[in-house]
Amino acid sequence: MPKNITLEVLRYLPENGAEPVFQEYEVPLRADWVVLDALNHIKDYIDGTLSYRWSCRMGVCGSCGMMVNGEPILTCAAFLEAFAPGPIRVEPLAHFPVVRDLVVEMNDFVNKLKNVKPWVIRKTEKLLSEGEHRQTPEELADFKPYTMCINCMLCYSACPVYGLEPGFTGPAALALAQRYNLDNRDQGNDERMEALSNDEGIWACTMVGECSEVCPKDVDPAGAIQRYKLAGAADWWKSLITRKSK
């Protein structure tokens, strides 16, 4: 096995005003190293100017998502050995503006998350004397997979619709909306449907399915959106019938 592996890292230095270019770094190929370890090695020992995001180093924080050999992946879960003999091409997450090197601008995603109202909405508050909101294991199981999202944005990078139509609400935000819609304590389904049953919401999704493939937490946003579409279609028919019967 070779002792080293080459990383081709996309560098973008806005102060230079130049287009991004690939820079090669040779790092030790160790069995227990992931791509993030290699980036940390570069930062610590080779080139301290390299910028990227990371935090937990164990697939929980969702900060270290990057394009590795063209695939959106958490770099803390991508072992160097899997890409041997290399080279390994590391780029910032696709479809997002690049701030510097491997750091992307994520305001758009954060704003979209906020728009889907990802919290329990109650039309009528239950009195404390009436007891707690009960939930069966089946009711919990219905939405629990969608609670596993770590907002890593890999699904946005895998989604060509988001790349082509930046107005699209996107997989993670829609899956999160569905997480609350399916929660039996929530009463905000109508509010969310009004905001998301449109060309930039659920109906923009053309079911490529890659969002679910790249999700490191098996959230299945594609499935969530298809279920949402079915509910949206039923809602539309219901409104049509009630309008006609009036």
Place this chain on the structure above:
Amino acid sequence: MDSSSDYSLHHPKWHRDQKPIFWWIRRWVYICFIAREMTSVAVAYSAVLLVLLYRALQSGPEAYTELMACLSHPAMIVINVFALLAVLYHSITWFNLSPKAMVVRLGRWRVPDLMIAGGNYAAWFVISAVITWAYLAG
């Protein structure tokens, strides 16, 4: 990316990658996706053809014979074979996706994905068999 996003001195110039027109040839899954989207044209064509057949039947034997003569042309046969394959591909991928959208519960039991897709295939088979029987018997 929303152009109205905050812009500050610390972000002097963001780099935005342009999506090339042939972005979909980079990966096999994207090629399959675009192929599936393209088969929608064949689905629309088949629907129009069905309407034309119905209209010809309604107009009488002459119109029907004329349409059949047109459809017997080798070029039309090639087009229709291609359309049939495209519609089959579209239908199969559609049925395979159906469990993604449909979550069916019978009491506390959630119907497995395989059974939902299987139900669609069974319905497709039964309806096709009935139509074939009606055609052969008629």
